[in-house]
Amino acid sequence: MRETKPLILVTNDDGVHAPGIYALYQAMRDLGNAQVVAPESERSAVGHALTISDPLRVWAVDRYGENFGHAVNGTPADCVKLAVKSILNKKPDLVVSGINQGPNTAINVIYSGTVSAATEGTIMGIPSIAFSLASFRISDFDFAARFATHLAKKVMENGLPDGTLLNVNIPALPEDQILGVKITRQGKGRYEEYFEKRVDPMNRNYYWLAGKKLQLDNESDVDDVAVLERYVAITPIQFDLTDYKVLDQLKEWNLGMPE
Amino acid sequence: MRETKPLILVTNDDGVHAPGIYALYQAMRDLGNAQVVAPESERSAVGHALTISDPLRVWAVDRYGENFGHAVNGTPADCVKLAVKSILNKKPDLVVSGINQGPNTAINVIYSGTVSAATEGTIMGIPSIAFSLASFRISDFDFAARFATHLAKKVMENGLPDGTLLNVNIPALPEDQILGVKITRQGKGRYEEYFEKRVDPMNRNYYWLAGKKLQLDNESDVDDVAVLERYVAITPIQFDLTDYKVLDQLKEWNLGMPE
Numbered sequence: 001m002r003e004t005k006p007l008i009l010v011t012n013d014d015g016v017h018a019p020g021i022y023a024l025y026q027a028m029r030d031l032g033n034a035q036v037v038a039p040e041s042e043r044s045a046v047g048h049a050l051t052i053s054d055p056l057r058v059w060a061v062d063r064y065g066e067n068f069g070h071a072v073n074g075t076p077a078d079c080v081k082l083a084v085k086s087i088l089n090k091k092p093d094l095v096v097s098g099i100n101q102g103p104n105t106a107i108n109v110i111y112s113g114t115v116s117a118a119t120e121g122t123i124m125g126i127p128s129i130a131f132s133l134a135s136f137r138i139s140d141f142d143f144a145a146r147f148a149t150h151l152a153k154k155v156m157e158n159g160l161p162d163g164t165l166l167n168v169n170i171p172a173l174p175e176d177q178i179l180g181v182k183i184t185r186q187g188k189g190r191y192e193e194y195f196e197k198r199v200d201p202m203n204r205n206y207y208w209l210a211g212k213k214l215q216l217d218n219e220s221d222v223d224d225v226a227v228l229e230r231y232v233a234i235t236p237i238q239f240d241l242t243d244y245k246v247l248d249q250l251k252e253w254n255l256g257m258p259e
Numbered sequence: 260m261r262e263t264k265p266l267i268l269v270t271n272d273d274g275v276h277a278p279g280i281y282a283l284y285q286a287m288r289d290l291g292n293a294q295v296v297a298p299e300s301e302r303s304a305v306g307h308a309l310t311i312s313d314p315l316r317v318w319a320v321d322r323y324g325e326n327f328g329h330a331v332n333g334t335p336a337d338c339v340k341l342a343v344k345s346i347l348n349k350k351p352d353l354v355v356s357g358i359n360q361g362p363n364t365a366i367n368v369i370y371s372g373t374v375s376a377a378t379e380g381t382i383m384g385i386p387s388i389a390f391s392l393a394s395f396r397i398s399d400f401d402f403a404a405r406f407a408t409h410l411a412k413k414v415m416e417n418g419l420p421d422g423t424l425l426n427v428n429i430p431a432l433p434e435d436q437i438l439g440v441k442i443t444r445q446g447k448g449r450y451e452e453y454f455e456k457r458v459d460p461m462n463r464n465y466y467w468l469a470g471k472k473l474q475l476d477n478e479s480d481v482d483d484v485a486v487l488e489r490y491v492a493i494t495p496i497q498f499d500l501t502d503y504k505v506l507d508q509l510k511e512w513n514l515g516m517p518e
Contacts, residue, residue: 047306048369055465086454086466110307110498123449150517164502183509185501190382195345206314236502236509239369242444243423243497250495255440258409
């Protein structure tokens with residue numbers, strides 16, 4: 001008999017040993033042949049990075065006494081590329097990334113390794129979804145995992161437009177406190193940041209990035225607002241960064257060659 | 260007398276010792292007080308990465324027997340954040356990134372450290388420009404540097420819309436073979452990639468990413484097409500990744516909560 005179960009690639013940026021990817025893997029096993037290929041350790045805020053100057057290595061990883069998947073000494077985007085091109089025997093039907101510990105909304109979207117993994121899947125022509133749980137504390141991934149199964153099923157039924165991925169942020173609340181689902185846009189919220197300057201035991205200076213997120217939106221169709229208001233926020237994401245509304249304005253500059 | 264020269268932050272992703280940043284620094288000295296803060300070594304294809312799990316360190320760097328600026332053990336985005344928040348005494352009037360060795364067009368824009376540095380400047384509310392020379396070989400940066408002076412002057416005169424940066428790609432040709440300037444959009448070209456599997460002296464496998472860029476556009480208002488046709492390509496870039504054309508389509512899915 002031919003294998004007809006869909007092939008689902010599961011990855012993340014918190015690393016192959018994180019609790020969130022275990023929950024996502026279990027959720028995807030209900031839907032098909034789930035295969036984990038993920039960074040060996042945490043790779044948060046890596047943006048859409050690729051490893052081009054170093055070799056990549058791959059290890060088999062066990063969890064709870066069972067074969068769990070593969071670890072890679074690379075970024076989330078590396079994992080997706082390497083999984084599709086070298087580890088799996090065929091192109092996956094779906095790429096899922098997460099479940100991230102902490103939200104990926106507003107400006108965080110551009111720093112997010114979770115989103116970049118799903119972006120890489122989309123670039124490779126595979127329907128892809130990024131899942132994040134909006135809490136940095138130890139969390140209960142149970143509802144988020146059930147929502148992942150629910151949405152992944154819909155995406156495999158309906159497909160996604162070419163070049164579009166879904167960025168999903170789930171409130172860290174018990175299911176009965178979640179009010180529903182909203183289709184959202186990326187917020188404008190960013191960080192108010194500073195660097196803590198410290199001195200190491202060798203008397204040399206070093207700096208740590210610190211800061212807090214500024215909430216700059218209040219419309220309820222914005223990703224981080226929807227999550228605060230207890231909705232699952234689903235934002236369709238694409239990667240043409242052209243600022244189309246500014247194109248004509250720039251043409252009016254009549255930029256010639258330098259004199 | 261009060262210091263009235265504009266403060267210009269110069270950074271890149273090829274590292275503080277690259278030839279391109281030296282050319283850009285010299286070009287910006289004609290326009291104001293140019294200050295270099297750049298990665299200590301090459302950080303290509305780092306995407307919009309931030310260093311959050313490690314401390315950042317800063318060194319003073321000399322080139323050609325003169326004080327050149329500061330090196331940071333971080334990404335291009337780290338350099339911009341750290342420069343603005345901790346190294347310079349005030350907010351720069353302009354951030355310039357480059358001159359990159361190699362084009363940052365089409366899909367490369369999302370992997371580009373050069374572009375991410377300019378993006379970080381824009382997030383911090385500073386007009387920002389990324390410059391790339393479309394050649395990976397040892398190149399003559401002379402025309403590109405003169406173009407950088409020309410455009411930087413225009414940007415400081417006209418300003419840029421809030422949230423918009425300029426991504427500039429310059430053909431690697433003598434000036435008399437360059438036909439002019441085009442305002443462009445980001446192309447759809449991506450890579451056809453594979454991994455070379457090799458065996459190290461300890462008999463362990465490793466993988467190198469390899470591949471070639473696919474040219475998928477032919478309209479002359481697309482970044483990489485314009486460069487091939489011998490124009491300087493200027494693409495306005497923004498970082499709201501929402502796929503607005505898909506929002507309504509997703510609403511029709513009527514996604515409820517999982518059963």
